[in-house]
Amino acid sequence: MLLNKSILEINGLSKNFNEIEVLNNISLSLKEGELLFLLGSSGCGKSTLLRIIAGFEQINKGRIFLYDKLIANEKKSIPIQQRNLGYVVQEGVLFPHLTVYRNIAYGLGNGMGKTKQEIDRVQEVMELTGISHLSQRFPYELSGGQQQRVALARALAPKPKLILLDEPFSALDEHLRHQIRKEMLSALRESNTSALFVTHDREEALTYADRIAIMQKGKILQIDTPYNLYWHPQTRETAKFIGTVIEFDAVADQKGEYIHCPLGKILIHQNEKYQNKHGIVLFRPEQFSLFTENMENDFTHFEATIVKIISSGLKIRLLLAVNNTQFMLETQLIPTHQPKLKIGKKINITLQGCGLFYSTK
Ligand SMILES: Nc1ncnc2c1ncn2[C@@H]1O[C@H](COP(=O)(O)OP(=O)(O)OP(=O)(O)O)[C@@H](O)[C@H]1O
DSSP: OOOOSEEEEEEEEEEEETTEEEEEEEEEEEETTOEEEEEEOTTSSHHHHHHHHHTSSOOSEEEEEETTEEEEOSSOBOOGGGSOOEEEOSSOOOOTTSOHHHHHHTTSTTSSOOSHHHHHHHHHHHHHTTOGGGTTOOGGGSOHHHHHHHHHHHHHTTOOSEEEEESTTTTSOHHHHHHHHHHHHHHHHHTTOEEEEEESOHHHHHHHOSEEEEEETTEEEEEEOHHHHHHSOSSHHHHHHHSOOEEEEEEEOTTSSEEEETTEEEEBOOOGGGTTOEEEEEEOGGGEEESOOOOOTTSEEEEEEEEEEEEETTEEEEEEEETTEEEEEEEEOOGGGGGGOOTTOEEEEEEOSOBEEEEOO
């Protein structure tokens, strides 16, 4: 995949509705073939940002470039039909009186899909999205999942370089959602189409995105790869938003290299600004291994007492105590651990890797 040419460039975008600012100084860029996910809780402005890029809303400040061309600023906004991008929303919104074939052909030429080139293109996107057998059906004869595939095929047909997807799978049941999501994303990859994908499902974003923009209250907190957001979040807020954390009060040493916390002395990503600072250290659950016997030197080891055991399905949550501090750890239960789980029992725990330290004073 080539990730060099910029398809979409947004600089300093702000948007107000009735004097209330819903987007504040948004800047981002999207490269050719890239899948960028906008992840944020309800009402943070994700759909508004997509609607602005699609051309349904004007902006109050900033500039948007699509394929190197200025398409919107505070004074101008080029019409939707001149933007050459695809837009797929939660519920496909197909034309009810047209067949699947005609729905897909709608954005090509005069919309009838009669030229050889158009026939070939419609067939190509139907194959890509797995709906060739449905071409003569009407939307009311399709399931929700099939309608979403048609919506994607229709968006892809004119070969836009960018597709905007606003929670396109959220109306589907879970099994179908997984399957269609996988197929749709591979169709996008195969056609090297860039996509801006709105979701509030962090697992979805972490699993499928090339990069994720985390949005909160109209602002972008951080844009990065799933790996960097999870393991190197810039703020404590982002760390907690993107995944589960286990946190402790901590004090950094005089070099800003280690912290002291109830689990012991632990390495952090060294930073001079942390020298002797008080703060909070965060760990991810995956860094902990329970019931360890091999004490490898480069890991941190400690002993914790089981205070409470909460089972749910295949997972188990343990409330653990160490040095007068309690914390909750969720883990996958394997058969050899089962007999060792007793309240009051002491267990060996190993901690791998660095802590994420955020100074508070
Ligand atoms: N046309 C409008 N007029 C006034 N306020 C609006 C309008 N459209 C959206 N808003 C407000 O802008 C804010 C952002 O809405 P938006 O739909 O973009 O959020 P979202 O992150 O997509 O949420 P969700 O995940 O629930 O869809 C909300 O407070 C919403 O009420």
